[in-house]
Amino acid sequence: MSAFVIFAILFALLFTGMPISIALGLTVLAFLALVSSLSLETIAIVSQKLFTGLDNFVIMSIPLFVLSGAFLSAGGAARRIIRFATTLVGWMHGGLAMAAVLSCAFFAAISGSSPATVVAIGSIMLPAMVEQGYTKKFSVGVLATSGGLGILIPPSIVLVVYGVSTSESIGKLFIAGIVPGIVMALALLAVTYGVARRYDFPTLPRASLGEVWRAFREAAWGLVLGVVVIGGIYGGLFTPTEAAAVSAVYAFFVAVFVYRELPLRKVPQVLLEAANMSAMLLYIITNSILFSFLLTTENIPQQLAQWIIDQGLSPWMFLLFVNVLLFFAGDFMEPSSIILILAPLFLPVAVQLGIDPVHLGIIMTINMELGMITPPVGLNLYVASGLAKMGLTEVTRAAAPWILVVTVVLLLVTYVPAISLWLPNLLYSRP
C-alpha cells in the first residue's frame, strides 16, 4: 500500500517537469507528512541523511571522473585519439565512420560519461564526415550510438552509481564492463562496415606503419589513463576514488603541459563546469539516498521481491521484465537517476533468483545506453542534435536503425551472463 502511495506521489511530481532530485526529496517529505506520523526522530534522521548520505569516499570518485573527463575534452585528447583510430581503420569501407566508432570506444576508455563522449568525438568527427560526403543522418546516428560506449567501457560514472547504490565492488563492475564494451564496439563496427559496403561509402588512403606509430604515440598520453585506472584499481595500487584523483591530475598535466591545448587561465572554467555537472549528480544521489531510506524503512524492496518471487517468475522472465521496464524508464529519465531509484528494488529479487549483482549492473548500464538514443529523452540525441544543428525528430529518425543494434547486444549480454562475468570471475577468483 505505502509502495503505491510513494510511487504515485513520485510520478505525479515527476511529470510536472520539476528536477528529478527535487521530486525525489519532496516525495519523501510528502509521505512523511501525510502518511507516516511525522515524529521528531524521523526528522532528525532525514536531516542527518542529507549530510551523511554523501559522507562516503566511493561517491567522491564521481566528481573526480567528471573532472578528468573535462580536462581531457578541453585538452585535445579527442583529436589525437581520432587521428590514431583513423590510421587504424580509415582504409576500410566507410573508413571515417569506422574511425568514429573506434574513437568513441577509445575515448570511452578514458571517460566515464556518454554525452561527454558524443561531444568530444562528435564535434570533430561530424563535420569531417559530412565533408567527406556521408549523410548527416548516418553520421549523427553512428556518433550518438557509439557515444553510448562511454558508460559501458570503464571507467564509467553510471557503474560507480550502481556500485554505490548496491554496495557492489567498483573494481569488479569496471572489469565486468570491458568484454560487453568490446562486444558492443565490435557490433557497431560490423554494422557500420556492412552499411558502408552496401552503399559504397568512401575510404581513406592506407596509413603507413610509421604514421600509425606516430599517431599512436601522440594518442597514448591520453589512452594510458584507462590502463592506469583499471590496472591500478585491479592491482590494488589504489581505491577507485584515488584512481579517479590520479587520473584527474594526470589529465590536467597532459592537457596543459603535454598537449598544450588548455591554457592555464582556462583551467578555472573547466573546474567550474566539472563542479557544476558533478554537483548535479551528487544532488540527485543525496535525494535518492533519502528516497531509498524511505523505501527501506517501509520495507518495500523486500515486499516487492517477495511478490515477484511469488509470481513464480523464472530468472529469464524477470530479466526480460527488467529490460522492458528500463527501456521505458530510459525514455524519460537520465541514467543515474534510474539506477538510483530502481537498482535497490531489483537487487533483492535478482539475488533471490540467483542473478549475479555484477551482471545486473552491466544489464542496467546497456539498457541505459539504449535509453540515451531512444526518444523522447535520449540524452545522446539531444547532444547530437545540438552538434549537428538538426531537429530532434530528425536525429531520432537517424538513430532508429541503431536502436536495433544496441537491443540485439543488450539481449545477448542479458541472456549470456558469461559475457559480463567471465573476466571478473577469472580475475577475482584467487585461490
Next chain:
Amino acid sequence: MLDRILDRLEEALIASFLAAATLVIFLSVLHRYSLGVSWLWPYTGRISFTWAQELAIYLFIWMAKFGAAYGVRTGIHVGVDVLVRRLPPRRQRFFIQFSLAAGAFFTFVVAALGLRFVLFIHDSGQVSPDLELPMWIVYLAVPLGSGLMCYRFLQVLVRYRRTGVQPSHHYGAAP
C-alpha cells in the same frame, strides 16, 4: 551588484573546493607511495596524511552543496518535461513556475531542517574523528548550501515571470 559578488563567490568557492579536494587525494596517494622510497624518509616519514580522506570528503560535500545552487542558476537540474512541453503555452508557464516554486519550497525545508541539525550538533560539541573540526561547522554546508539554492530557485522564478526565459544547460558548452 550584491548579486554579482555572490555569483563570483559561489563560482570561486566550488571551483577551488573541487581543485583542493582532488589535490589532497592525489598528494595522499603520492605520499603513501613515497614512503616506500627509503631516501625520501627524512622528508616524508614525518608527514601524516591520515586526515586527507576526511578533509577531501568535507571539501567535496561543500562543493556539492554550493554547486547544486550554482546548478539552479545554470539550469543543469533536469526533470521529466516531455508532458509539460506538449501543453499549451499558458499551462506550460504554470507548470514551470510550479516546479521552480517546488524547488524553492523543498530547499527551504531542507535548509530549516539542516539548521536545526547544526544547532543540535553544536550543543553536542561533536568533533570530526581525524581533523577534530567542530562538526557543526562541517554540517553548516547543508543549511547554507540549501538556503542559497532556495534563493537561486526564487531568483530564476522571478526572472522567468519577468522575461519568460529560464536557464538551460548545454553539453559541450565548456571551453
